[in-house]
Amino acid sequence: MSEDCVSALQASLGAAVLSGDAIPERHYSDATGHAPCRPLAVIRPISTEQVSTAMRLCHAHRCPVIPQGGMTGLAGGAVPTSNSIALSLERLTGATEVDTAAGTLTAWAGMTLEATQHAAESAGLRYPVDLGARGSCQIGGNIATNAGGHAVVRHGMTRDQVLGLEVVLADGRVLNLMNSMIKNNAGYDLKQHFIGSEGTLGVITRAVLRLAPALGDTHTVLCAAVDYAGVVKLLRRLRGSGLSLEAFEVMWQDFYAMSCNWSAMAPPLDAGLPLYVLCELEGDESRLQGILELSMAEREISDAVVAGSKAQARQLWKIREATAEFPSRLAPINFDISLPIGIIGEFAAAICESLNERWPGCRSAFFGHIGDSNLHLTVDANSLPVNDAAAHHAIESLVYGLVGKRGGSISAEHGIGLLKREFLRHSVTDESLTVMRAIKHALDPRGILNPGKIFTSEPIAMSALA
């Protein structure tokens, strides 16, 4: 059946279809390194029409389709199975249009985030989503996973930038939702369904994105907070300061010490203090100085350093970016969770205690986009008595169990994909899961779009579960 589908695809799409040994390995797995798997074929369409043809044929043959972008995902969302067909959007990269009056940019799904940023800059504007994988990740994938990144505290997630979409549905129908207005309440806002749905409801082919003005003068400052309450107070002061807060990154003591140690950098602020906050702000420096002085006088922070040059700012950011070295220096078990901002400090302490109780000497590092309620936590599996799959699973169960108990999310910005499916119930009620499956059933009744991602259960109508 699936072999017939490949033949039909080749007959219709010719060179856009690669099969067998001709499939490049990059289509086998994503940045998680999840067990690589060669799909039956990979389709690399160069137009919306080709995507539509591909979906129509796969739908007719009931053949599973795995949409793929830059393969930089961290949840296994784009990993194929051996009986599926990968649909790579990498060649869907036509002309980009910038409308400077409306402040919008129209991009094809296969365009990299970096190219999108450059297109905006060339027009004197800015696409404000930014993340480490900018050079490889693609706009379609960013939208399908509702990517976050560094500047969410000011600009929101990818969802907040999307004004319009073009989507190919499971059966090949093309949905034109290419709205370019800020306000549009003409019926259901259908684009919202596809943003963050990880390729399970439709294939995103084009988007209208909102642009921000170019960034003015920014200041980078590193503060040492006396405790987590101090972090929260500083956040509130900066938010209400009239300055624009572009980033509010927090590093716990161990993370900071480890990072400075790795880079052999003299710590710009003493190591051994409880918490470090790295902020990026746009606006008047005198106002920033005033806030730092006040925050110090109120004993919320004990020290602060404002970067005096771009080079110094880069040095400060380098401390936070030590995460890039995790894979080479640790055996990292990474978490991407979110919790109400006020309880993150206490939660981090509780997790630390639970980990050490069960695995004495367990090494962990806490850091994150705290201004967005997003905590990252990395456990070094090398510090466990036994580093095996069972230990990984036990640690995940412990962390996600505690996240669920406190009303947090097991996925702040990376999605669920394959890797977090089993833990989804910690953040999602049974009723919500029922509705998700019903939506999936409504849009993809044959379940051919990225099956097995997000949830293990089959799509089914709600009435059947009443």
Place this chain on the structure above:
Amino acid sequence: MSEDCVSALQASLGAAVLSGDAIPERHYSDATGHAPCRPLAVIRPISTEQVSTAMRLCHAHRCPVIPQGGMTGLAGGAVPTSNSIALSLERLTGATEVDTAAGTLTAWAGMTLEATQHAAESAGLRYPVDLGARGSCQIGGNIATNAGGHAVVRHGMTRDQVLGLEVVLADGRVLNLMNSMIKNNAGYDLKQHFIGSEGTLGVITRAVLRLAPALGDTHTVLCAAVDYAGVVKLLRRLRGSGLSLEAFEVMWQDFYAMSCNWSAMAPPLDAGLPLYVLCELEGDESRLQGILELSMAEREISDAVVAGSKAQARQLWKIREATAEFPSRLAPINFDISLPIGIIGEFAAAICESLNERWPGCRSAFFGHIGDSNLHLTVDANSLPVNDAAAHHAIESLVYGLVGKRGGSISAEHGIGLLKREFLRHSVTDESLTVMRAIKHALDPRGILNPGKIFTSEPIAMSALA
């Protein structure tokens, strides 16, 4: 059948159900004044459980349910039919919680917008959605219609403030989506489905809303633009200025003259100029002065006045708020449309020309939240040779037809409800309508929730329309 339903509701919910003559007239129609109609009964639940019970019973009896909030809608979305049951959320007003660390507020659906604003202010924060009906409109209705208002240019629409929701589904199931984090990618973001769905997919009972910092020093300025290109350039300058643009309202010549005339106000800037822009900005006044000088030197604006006091600012806003007098001074046919910002000027001219070609002497006024791509247009039916339903319909057809041709939306912020159903196809493709009906079918297969609103067609599964 429906009478049985009322009896069942009375048996379960007692005093929360009013029927026959006991139903207050406010439940008969909304702010449009659409033909009032007494529903079979009105249910006024005081808890989510009561809403759930009400929906379960109505679902069992297949009885239509019309959710109602403050009845301030402008599209007929809350108008009942004689065989339906109105479900008013007006008594669902429990305690409000503000989390100052997270910057969130938890509100019940029946809380007025004004009470929500006050609760935020009491905590030193701000709920940034604002609109004329603030004293009567309710949070549940605001969310169900994705309300816009004055500050969208900075803070976005109601959708952008909603972090979490509690929703009662058509069959009475309660969906707990009370997320309070900025980032949460754990499965589909189900709350998005209900925002702006005008009560056709579920009944909103509670919400977690995002708060903004309290507003700092603001400046109100009225500018005269030399042409529409000047308006667009001014908008771009202000957006990129480092000042925070809270409002960017444009008034065309006729609107401005009419308003100053009605209030017997000496025009703060000469009447007879092409366009007037009323802005509200937060930030340094010197920076604002610099931009105004530059904009004048570049001949984008010809004159400007900055309010020197709160009283002067109120005077300037009064010019824009002349719309409140439309019902008493005109026979207004109102439009709430959106278009890409760059083409609004040319569109307004084209509409004006078309109207005058067909109805010589036709009086119209153009104004709107141009910073959000939202144009309001009012035609005075008194200026038509014949002011009857056919003329209204002809004018609507003309305007919406042109909106559709230019890729605009027939509803920027008021929704579709009853009044715009027939014109929905101008802004929504057949495929989109199919998907909307499929979503409706998935969540409300019996079609009991606000039937006949948004679209006339029945909910139906997509596969049935393949």
